[in-house]
Amino acid sequence: MPIAGDPAQSSIKIGELSVAGQTLAADSQADLDWKAPFLTLKPYNLTINEIKATLALQIAMLSNLPIQISAQIPNQALPHISLPRNGQAKAESFAMNAAFRGLLLAPSTWQGDCLAQAISPWVQFGEHTARFDRGSSVTVLRGGQLSCVDARLISDDLSILGNATLLSSGNAAAACRIVAPPQNLDAIARFVFPGLKGPSLTPLSTPQRAAFDLAAFGNLRQLHVQLGKGGPVLNLKSAP
DSSP: OOOSSSOEEEEEEEEEEEETTEEEEEEEEEEEEEETTEEEEEEEEEEETTEEEEEEEEEESSTTOEEEEEEEEEEEEEEEEEETTTEEEEEEEEEEEEEEEEETTEEEEEEEEEEEEEEEEEEEETTEEEEOSEEEEEEEEETTEEEEEEEEEEOSSOEEEEEEEEETTSEEEEEEEEEEOHHHHHHHHHHHSTTOOSOBOEEOSSTTOEEEEEEEEEESSEEEEEEBTTOOEEEEEOOO
């Protein structure tokens, strides 16, 4: 791997690359280009759970190792993705662009952006299926703060809107609003939270629609979730 001297080209041969048991690449080659002080990984194609993606990277052999990474998932059909509680998700089309930059050895300088959008996504849990017209999310990393500033799944009958922030200290906060006809919201709330009786709904300008608001706050070890405006608070603790 060239990291000094005259300009040079090289490559990394990959027998298998896997993360958490998921194979990302096999029997492939990643091309490298060196031109002081930059070592560049040329756009490299990989597949994650049948999703095709492209990754590129450049690192400078300077103090604190300046680095920038870009990843792209070109517009394509989204195959079945497994969710908790035996759920699954799929979309007619999905696309994503992500970028990361900063000094590798100085986390306070890290910055990142991730934009994703989906057309005709749907989510299924058992016999229950929720279909949407479109979905999108915007996530940013700045100064040790990771924020999903806007996430939404939109349809005429059901919409889900949310945002969340995680600090480097481990503290976190999130908000989610589910909008649907009141009788549907009651069924959704009881399905997601089986012990909840008479969910607290927020009325909207039209009686045909109401909102079920969720608010989460705390840290990664203990998170408090309020079920509906003025509703009960559920305490979630992570395993020690």
